[in-house]
Ligand SMILES: Cc1cc2nc3c(=O)[nH]c(=O)nc-3n(C[C@H](O)[C@H](O)[C@H](O)COP(=O)(O)OP(=O)(O)OC[C@H]3O[C@@H](n4cnc5c(N)ncnc54)[C@H](O)[C@@H]3O)c2cc1C
């Protein structure tokens with residue numbers, strides 16, 4: 001099988017790699033780059049655990065081939081914050097108990113980051129819509145909604 | 160790795176893409192947003208030998224006004240672009256009403272307007288919308304071009320008139336006349352889940368309030384989207400009374416559809432939904448047309 005050389009910027013770092021066309025972007029991030037923050041649940045677009053930013057927009061990394069990322073920019077949860085300097089969303093998720101096992105959390109965060117940037121003061125309804133494409137088997141979602149509201153406040157006071 | 164091995168081509172122009180498709184014939188497949196094709200490949204239900212990826216062809220992604228006041232939408236225009244386009248909202252308010260029901264924002268950011276039509280899922284919204292809006296579909300293959308009416312495009316579940324070496328390039332939506340109203344109604348277990356049944360209507364009134372056109376399409380209740388003949392026959396030429404609308408709903412639900420039973424709904428329940436949704440959709444569309 002022919003492989004292809006791709007040049008892709010992930011979290012600001014440029015990588016050049018050889019990939020088989022059938023390699024999913026989610027597996028490329030996890031296995032080839034060791035960025036295991038991106039989780040894989042269903043691998044057919046339903047669960048949202050693998051959500052990343054592709055050229056700044058949230059998309060499913062299990063429904064894009066790595067070879068298609070050639071020349072594009074990918075942002076994963078690893079770029080969001082560090083344990084010392086967390087993103088307001090990460091702080092809010094921690095403070096409001098918006099995660100339990102944490103499997104779904106990276107997908108939620110990568111969905112919510114661009115959402116809060118365009119909805120600095122979201123209503124409950126808007127938040128529910130925004131997380132409609134992300135499944136969580138643990139929290140029951142109420143804590144997540146609380147966390148999003150808190151994160152919006154934190155972001156407003158910081159800017 | 161989930162899918163079987165395949166060859167991959169990333170053309171940057173339409174000509175190049177058509178050249179690949181022509182060389183590959185039955186061995187090749189177009190990759191648009193991949194939001195239906197890649198899941199099918201991950202399950203190994205789809206096993207194409209080669210993919211021709213259209214994502215690197217900027218000339219296929221656009222929303223352009225046409226001379227008659229309609230719109231031409233390039234096949235690779237992302238669903239989210241159509242959803243949020245002011246041009247689209249102004250001319251075809253049905254589209255921003257429908258789009259949020261298609262999957263989730265993360266999928267609409269990648270899935271394409273033309274890809275959804277070419278995919279021909281009987282539960283998909285956009286194949287039906289292309290019919291109800293009377294779309295003209297531009298189909299290209301190496302060295303030739305043809306136009307197909309949306310009404311004649313769908314042959315069965317996931318089957319269209321497209322030949323393997325052909326590509327859907329553009330969707331042209333003719334302008335809607337004044338005093339036209341539209342409405343989309345669906346019932347699904349979850350927003351962003353495929354509907355158990357759905358109805359889209361586009362109706363036009365004359366100055367006296369008589370119906371001059373009534374297009375209504377039903378989704379998820381047959382192998383292809385079903386354009387109602389009863390709506391045209393019963394409504395056109397008269398004022399749209401609740402009785403006339405109820406009659407259309409009854410005929411549509413009992414005679415025009417061929418629903419199946421699956422884990423989501425029985426055929427009988429789908430008929431019931433159609434009866435209710437036709438009434439809601441037509442009533443709302445006429446109200447909007449009268450404004
Ligand atoms: C979780 C989830 C939920 C979804 N829910 C819905 C829903 O509620 N309603 C709905 O309608 N859809 C839904 N979808 C499908 C989604 O909207 C797809 O984006 C769409 O159906 C296919 O468009 P695409 O651009 O991704 O096409 P692809 O997946 O790339 O292609 C689909 C098929 O069409 C062919 N094709 C694509 N473009 C062309 C072209 N230009 N010329 C010729 N052939 C072409 C491909 O070869 C392939 O066979 C859902 C998907 C997911 C993952």
Ligand code: FES
Nearest residue numbers: 041042043048062
């Ligand atoms: S793993 Fe991608 S959506 Fe579930």
Ligand code: FES
Nearest residue numbers: 100102136137138
């Ligand atoms: S925290 Fe466990 S799935 Fe969401």
